[in-house]
Amino acid sequence: MRDSFIKSLIxxxxxxxxxxxxxxxxxxxxxxxxxxxxxxxxxxxxVAEQNMTSIASxxxxxxxxxxxxxxxxxxxxxxxxxxxxxxxxxxxxxxIVASGGGFSYGxxxxxxxxxxxxxxxxxxxxxxxxxxxxxxxxxNATKELYKSEGVGYLRIDKTNGVQEKPSQPFKIGESISIQxxxxxxxxxxxxxxxxxVDSAKSLKRVGISSEIISMHTIKPLDVNILTKVSxxxxxxxxxxxxxxxxxxxxAISEFCMESxxxxxxxxxxxxxxxxxxxxxxxxxxxxxxxxxxxxxxxAVLEKLAT
Amino acid sequence: MKKxxxxxxxxxxxxxxxxxQMTSSGSSSHVGSIxxxxxxxxxxxxxxxxxxxKNPSWPNRDRFILSKGHxxxxxxxxxxxxxxxxxxxxxTHYQNGSDLSGHVSHxxxxxxxxxxxxxxxxxxxxxxxxxAAKINNQKHRYFVLMSDGxxxxxSNWEAIMFAAHHNLNNLIAVVDRNMLQSxxxxxxxxKLEPFSEKWRxxxxxxxxxxxxxxxxxxxxxxxxxxxxxxxLCIIAKTIxxxxxxxxxxxxLWHYRSPKGDEFxxxxxxxxx
Numbered sequence: 001m002r003d004s005f006i007k008s009l010i011x012x013x014x015x016x017x018x019x020x021x022x023x024x025x026x027x028x029x030x031x032x033x034x035x036x037x038x039x040x041x042x043x044x045x046x047v048a049e050q051n052m053t054s055i056a057s058x059x060x061x062x063x064x065x066x067x068x069x070x071x072x073x074x075x076x077x078x079x080x081x082x083x084x085x086x087x088x089x090x091x092x093x094x095x096i097v098a099s100g101g102g103f104s105y106g107x108x109x110x111x112x113x114x115x116x117x118x119x120x121x122x123x124x125x126x127x128x129x130x131x132x133x134x135x136x137x138x139x140n141a142t143k144e145l146y147k148s149e150g151v152g153y154l155r156i157d158k159t160n161g162v163q164e165k166p167s168q169p170f171k172i173g174e175s176i177s178i179q180x181x182x183x184x185x186x187x188x189x190x191x192x193x194x195x196x197v198d199s200a201k202s203l204k205r206v207g208i209s210s211e212i213i214s215m216h217t218i219k220p221l222d223v224n225i226l227t228k229v230s231x232x233x234x235x236x237x238x239x240x241x242x243x244x245x246x247x248x249x250x251a252i253s254e255f256c257m258e259s260x261x262x263x264x265x266x267x268x269x270x271x272x273x274x275x276x277x278x279x280x281x282x283x284x285x286x287x288x289x290x291x292x293x294x295x296x297x298x299a300v301l302e303k304l305a306t
Numbered sequence: 307m308k309k310x311x312x313x314x315x316x317x318x319x320x321x322x323x324x325x326x327q328m329t330s331s332g333s334s335s336h337v338g339s340i341x342x343x344x345x346x347x348x349x350x351x352x353x354x355x356x357x358x359x360k361n362p363s364w365p366n367r368d369r370f371i372l373s374k375g376h377x378x379x380x381x382x383x384x385x386x387x388x389x390x391x392x393x394x395x396x397x398t399h400y401q402n403g404s405d406l407s408g409h410v411s412h413x414x415x416x417x418x419x420x421x422x423x424x425x426x427x428x429x430x431x432x433x434x435x436x437x438a439a440k441i442n443n444q445k446h447r448y449f450v451l452m453s454d455g456x457x458x459x460x461s462n463w464e465a466i467m468f469a470a471h472h473n474l475n476n477l478i479a480v481v482d483r484n485m486l487q488s489x490x491x492x493x494x495x496x497k498l499e500p501f502s503e504k505w506r507x508x509x510x511x512x513x514x515x516x517x518x519x520x521x522x523x524x525x526x527x528x529x530x531x532x533x534x535x536x537x538l539c540i541i542a543k544t545i546x547x548x549x550x551x552x553x554x555x556x557x558l559w560h561y562r563s564p565k566g567d568e569f570x571x572x573x574x575x576x577x578x
Contacts, residue, residue: 020441040441051430051464058434061420062442082461085424086431090412 001156002099004135008142013038024049024070049074053082060092071100072114087151088126095145101157102241103285113276119246122219126150131189133161133214140170159191175222181209185229188239189215189248196239198293221251230261237267244270267303309352314520318348322549323576324383330569332400334408338547338559340380342484347384349523359389362416368446371420373428374453378410390417426459433465436477448477455487469537470509477537484546486557505539517542550575
């Protein structure tokens with residue numbers, strides 16, 4: 001996903017000298033091509049995320065289209081007020097890219113587990129929040145966020161998610177159907193969609209058919225698809241690699257409750273409002289914190305049986 | 307039309323009267339902070355900044371951000387006196403439904419470049435703006451007015467390092483060095499001294515001026531920067547509450563709104 005983002009950014013920079021990429025001293029070995037090709041459009045601001053975000057806002061006030069880049073929680077939580085007051089309140093074309101969503105850097109410990117960023121960024125007005133579920137989505141989200149007014153948040157993770165390019169075009173706020181089904185509807189974002197695909201295979205072996213939707217944009221949420229699926233399936237399941245409070249699952253349930261499009265059963269898969277103190281690789285931590293394919297399958301079967 | 311020194315002094319006095327009136331009728335805080343920077347605002351808007359009141363977003367204008375947003379009433383007053391909008395609008399400051407918030411906001415107010423209120427934002431943002439001008443090879447200048455207390459904020463020092471590293475000689479930071487912050491003096495809170503040396507060691511040129519001398523402020527603010535490769539910090543030595551004897555150097559007037567006899571006495575002093 002990260003490579004797709006950078007490829008996309010290089011494509012944009014070839015056509016637009018007003019694109020500026022800022023990094024908070026992270027991205028060793030991955031920005032060299034960009035820096036060499038567009039030396040006046042790349043700045044390493046140092047380990048200074050507050051300043052990076054304000055600099056980005058200042059550049060955008062003068063007409064630049066800016067991407068800021070860092071890992072995990074650094075470009076979001078560390079500089080949240082700069083995002084809110086400087087970038088969002090002034091509705092600037094500042095796009096924040098966090099590499100290492102969820103447990104991507106699982107072995108590095110809790111500081112590097114991005115598990116509340118979706119919830120917190122979602123609460124800010126003027127933000128478009130994209131959590132791509134494939135490299136193709138990451139590539140296209142980069143282009144779309146660059147073109148759109150206001151602040152973008154692009155959260156990418158180490159797992160690449162689904163690989164097949166869908167037939168429909170990518171649009172911010174329009175979900176993508178990965179596979180169709182009849183019994184259960186999974187709505188997922190991010191690379192963790194892999195776990196959903198695996199879970200759907202397991203469920204199929206016991207006669208349960210699943211639709212899988214990539215809800216790559218958490219904000220604005222694709223409410224049209226929710227109105228369609230809420231009455232069609234026995235169970236709707238949200239899956240995200242982050243806290244279940246305030247994220248994708250919350251966004252779905254808020255819409256369903258308010259609109260009255262309430263599915264017969266609903267379940268949120270994600271981190272259960274705790275800090276992840278155990279370390280391990282991404283697959284290990286997904287299992288440990290009950291969001292891997294095995295857990296999802298068991299949880300779905302239990303939910304369907306109750 | 308640029309004002310002469312006497313006209314700048316007269317403008318500063320007008321701003322002080324507006325400050326007392328606005329904070330009185332709005333029952334709002336920070337009159338001392340506004341009085342502290344009245345001369346700096348008068349010199350900037352009266353003789354330094356290039357702008358067009360009929361076209362506030364004129365691309366070649368000089369940019370100004372008030373980073374100590376709590377003194378926003380001073381900016382509203384100087385914009386009104388400069389012709390961006392009617393002086394009558396100042397009466398709405400702090401009132402229900404008004405655009406003129408206690409901390410300076412750009413929404414609905416022509417001439418305000420950027421909204422502030424939380425400290426430590428103005429300098430980093432204008433640093434990004436100044437960088438854009440360098441990238442675009444533009445010649446206008448970038449001014450930010452900060453409080454001394456807000457130099458507690460680490461975000462400022464991130465920007466101070468960045469601006470020097472990138473040789474942003476189009477950037478001028480004016481610090482309102484009145485020595486008082488929210489509860490105690492700056493030196494009792496977390497000491498800033500040796501303040502000039504700090505900025506200088508971070509790679510800036512530093513000038514210390516009398517922040518209530520329009521002539522000194524004009525001399526420092528009008529200097530050409532083309533022969534320097536450094537950003538400039540002007541440490542303006544000021545008195546919080548300047549111009550109203552009982553408000554001077556009294557932290558109470560960071561919060562208190564002048565009412566009744568206090569209001570009358572303040573206006574009387576400013577009329578003399």
